[in-house]
Amino acid sequence: MKPTRLFILLACLVWLPTSPCHGATSMPSEGGITINSDSMSQDTAKELFTATGHVTIRWQGMTLTADKATYDGKTRRLYATDNVVVVKGDETLKGKSISLDLDSGRGELDKGVLSSTTSNVTFTGEKITRINDNEIELTTTELTTCDLPDPSWKFGADRLNVNLLGYAVGRGVTFYIKNVPVLYLPWVAFPVVKDRKSGLLFPRAGYSNGRGAQLDLPLYLVISPNQDLLLDLDIESKRGVGTGVDYRYIRTRGSEGHFGGYLIYDLLQERWRGQMGTTHKEIFSPTMNLRADINLTSDRNFLSDFGEKSGDYNRQSNDTIVNALKTWQHYALSSYLRFAEDLYATDNSRTLQTLPEISVAGVRQQIFSTPVYFDLDSSFANLYREVDPIGQRVNAFPRLMLVSGLPGYLNASAYAGLHLRGYTTQYTAGTRTRSEDGDLLPEIGGRASTSVSRIYEVGGVYLKKLRHELTPELSYTYSPSHDQSSLPFYDYNDRLVPQNIIYASITSFLGGKFQTGDSTAYHDISRIKLTQGYSVGGTRRDLLTLVDANRPWTDLMLESETWLHPQAKLTFDARYNVYDNHISSAAPSVELDDKQGNSAAVSYRMSRDQVEYLEAKLTTKFFNPWTLGYTTRYSFDRPGFLESVYAVEYRQKCWSINTSISDRPGNHFSFHVSFNLEGLM
Numbered sequence: 001m002k003p004t005r006l007f008i009l010l011a012c013l014v015w016l017p018t019s020p021c022h023g024a025t026s027m028p029s030e031g032g033i034t035i036n037s038d039s040m041s042q043d044t045a046k047e048l049f050t051a052t053g054h055v056t057i058r059w060q061g062m063t064l065t066a067d068k069a070t071y072d073g074k075t076r077r078l079y080a081t082d083n084v085v086v087v088k089g090d091e092t093l094k095g096k097s098i099s100l101d102l103d104s105g106r107g108e109l110d111k112g113v114l115s116s117t118t119s120n121v122t123f124t125g126e127k128i129t130r131i132n133d134n135e136i137e138l139t140t141t142e143l144t145t146c147d148l149p150d151p152s153w154k155f156g157a158d159r160l161n162v163n164l165l166g167y168a169v170g171r172g173v174t175f176y177i178k179n180v181p182v183l184y185l186p187w188v189a190f191p192v193v194k195d196r197k198s199g200l201l202f203p204r205a206g207y208s209n210g211r212g213a214q215l216d217l218p219l220y221l222v223i224s225p226n227q228d229l230l231l232d233l234d235i236e237s238k239r240g241v242g243t244g245v246d247y248r249y250i251r252t253r254g255s256e257g258h259f260g261g262y263l264i265y266d267l268l269q270e271r272w273r274g275q276m277g278t279t280h281k282e283i284f285s286p287t288m289n290l291r292a293d294i295n296l297t298s299d300r301n302f303l304s305d306f307g308e309k310s311g312d313y314n315r316q317s318n319d320t321i322v323n324a325l326k327t328w329q330h331y332a333l334s335s336y337l338r339f340a341e342d343l344y345a346t347d348n349s350r351t352l353q354t355l356p357e358i359s360v361a362g363v364r365q366q367i368f369s370t371p372v373y374f375d376l377d378s379s380f381a382n383l384y385r386e387v388d389p390i391g392q393r394v395n396a397f398p399r400l401m402l403v404s405g406l407p408g409y410l411n412a413s414a415y416a417g418l419h420l421r422g423y424t425t426q427y428t429a430g431t432r433t434r435s436e437d438g439d440l441l442p443e444i445g446g447r448a449s450t451s452v453s454r455i456y457e458v459g460g461v462y463l464k465k466l467r468h469e470l471t472p473e474l475s476y477t478y479s480p481s482h483d484q485s486s487l488p489f490y491d492y493n494d495r496l497v498p499q500n501i502i503y504a505s506i507t508s509f510l511g512g513k514f515q516t517g518d519s520t521a522y523h524d525i526s527r528i529k530l531t532q533g534y535s536v537g538g539t540r541r542d543l544l545t546l547v548d549a550n551r552p553w554t555d556l557m558l559e560s561e562t563w564l565h566p567q568a569k570l571t572f573d574a575r576y577n578v579y580d581n582h583i584s585s586a587a588p589s590v591e592l593d594d595k596q597g598n599s600a601a602v603s604y605r606m607s608r609d610q611v612e613y614l615e616a617k618l619t620t621k622f623f624n625p626w627t628l629g630y631t632t633r634y635s636f637d638r639p640g641f642l643e644s645v646y647a648v649e650y651r652q653k654c655w656s657i658n659t660s661i662s663d664r665p666g667n668h669f670s671f672h673v674s675f676n677l678e679g680l681m
Contacts, residue, residue, distance in 0.1 A: 033059040047073030062088040076102040090117040120145040120679025136162045145679040146654035206672030212238030226250040240267045253283040292322045349386035357381040373401045389488040391425035414446035425488045449473035465513040505531035526562040597621035612636040
């Protein structure tokens with residue numbers, strides 16, 4: 001039997017309208033109801049329409065399917081039974097039977113399930129009452145983000161009021177793991193949308209032998225779409241109760257910022273201690289911005305005692321930096337302020353503060369149509385510390401550069417510049433004195449390079465071509481020996497070391513063309529650079545050797561990056577002393593990442609007679625649903641582990657549990673555990 005179709009025009013009828021329609025002129029002309037079924041019957045006197053078999057009802061964006069449905073024209077009610085499914089927008093209702101009042105907009109579903117694509121939460125209830133478009137009431141109900149019918153966890157309540165744009169609010173709520181009740185809550189509100197919502201987050205528990213048993217109780221607040229706030233109550237059995245705050249905001253044009261703070265009355269030291277940090281980026285225009293990074297602590301030992309919570313326990317200095325920048329086509333003006341607290345020093349009296357420094361830089365620009373270019377670096381700094389000297393310093397380095405060569409064969413340039421320095425210095429020890437001094441120091445240099453390349457046909461399964469390029473380069477720098485002992489000493493910018501040195505380097509670059517099906521990609525394979533210098537005057541200074549007299553040859557320096565595989569990278573930087581025949585420094589590392597949650601990295605750092613340690617990181621999801629992580633640092637110069645962190649996550653579709661153990665020298669041991677309900681908290 002062919003399905004019959006009944007079209008009933010109900011003017012201005014919407015999805016469960018909240019007011020009746022009696023021919024009002026404001027009614028939408030498209031308002032109507034369409035019923036399709038295998039069979040249809042009509043009682044004209046009673047105005048009853050009954051549809052059976054594969055019933056589909058559509059009107060104003062709503063679709064209802066059931067095995068049987070009846071529409072009562074007199075009472076304006078719609079009844080549907082057996083395998084009822086109602087879909088409207090993001091919401092889906094399923095149940096045994098449903099009754100819809102088209103005048104009041106009220107609907108009642110028996111033994112129903114409610115879900116929404118805007119939320120991960122699924123509700124079940126003996127009765128689901130739809131009050132209006134956004135409000136629903138459930139009785140004898142449960143909610144979960146797990147798959148039904150056997151969820152890993154759920155909340156049960158006698159009654160639950162749900163606002164589909166906000167929260168589900170219940171009283172007398174019981175939390176179940178499987179079907180075992182584990183927690184009773186007299187009142188609770190759950191966010192039921194994927195958008196950020198205010199509420200309590202799950203607690204985080206732990207233990208530290210320095211702070212005792214710990215319990216974090218976080219509260220998340222959404223202030224506005226561009227602002228949020230995280231409050232944290234930190235309970236520590238040995239140190240007291242601390243309060244943390246983390247405020248974030250976003251402004252126009254990409255401007256954004258963050259404010260964080262922590263305050264605790266330390267029971268061990270019987271005093272208030274705390275930390276405050278804020279960052280701000282203000283974009284005034286594409287050519288003008290302001291950045292600030294402010295970090296303050298109540299005392300010099302705060303981070304070593306409480307920095308584990310923020311990860312700053314081994315910070316060497318606590319810096320406050322404010323930087324403003326304005327750029328033009330060829331020039332840039334910047335202002336830089338830095339207040340530093342050296343946490344490794346006995347006190348902060350000798351730490352140099354820059355309050356502030358103003359810099360003007362001129363990028364390389366051509367002089368008329370000649371091959372001569374001009375650039376400039378200059379700055380004015382107000383330098384302060386608690387011990388002498390203090391004062392102001394002016395630096396400028398204007399430079400002219402001649403760019404030449406043979407196009408396609410040789411790139412060459414030569415430059416000449418002049419270091420200008422001026423000082424106003426104050427000495428406060430004994431009799432307060434003030435002096436002015438200055439200095440001029442010329443510098444000249446040049447650079448020449450070329451490159452040769454060749455392409456090789458490989459014809460492999462994936463690798464089709466190789467491109468190999470060699471770039472040899474020579475550079476020379478000269479600045480004369482000059483007595484600078486009359487100048488004040490703030491940092492090494494005040495002691496320019498004379499140079500008469502030639503550097504030679506060669507760089508090897510290897511790239512490949514890879515093809516997978518119709519897709520073609522070009523990837524770097526390796527970059528290797530060898531460099532060595534020769535000091536004509538026999539005196540040189542570099543990062544690892546401040547002054548090395550009578551040994552004109554520098555260390556042989558190697559820099560390399562090799563991509564052994566798209567998921568494997570090898571780097572190796574090293575310096576070799578050609579006089580003592582030993583490695584001065586080495587920094588090899590290997591990184592592996594399959595982009596599926598499995599990664600490993602091992603790095604080694606050695607600077608002869610200074611530092612030597614190994615660092616390793618491992619994360620794996622091979623034992624799904626377990627994720628295992630391990631991070632460690634081992635010192636060879638002071639034998640022993642600097643830190644070891646073990647992390648384990650067990651994740652199911654709708655919940656996860658995270659544990660971590662940290663062990664550091666000095667009896668710093670801690671353990672933390674947190675539990676998360678996916679899509680809910």
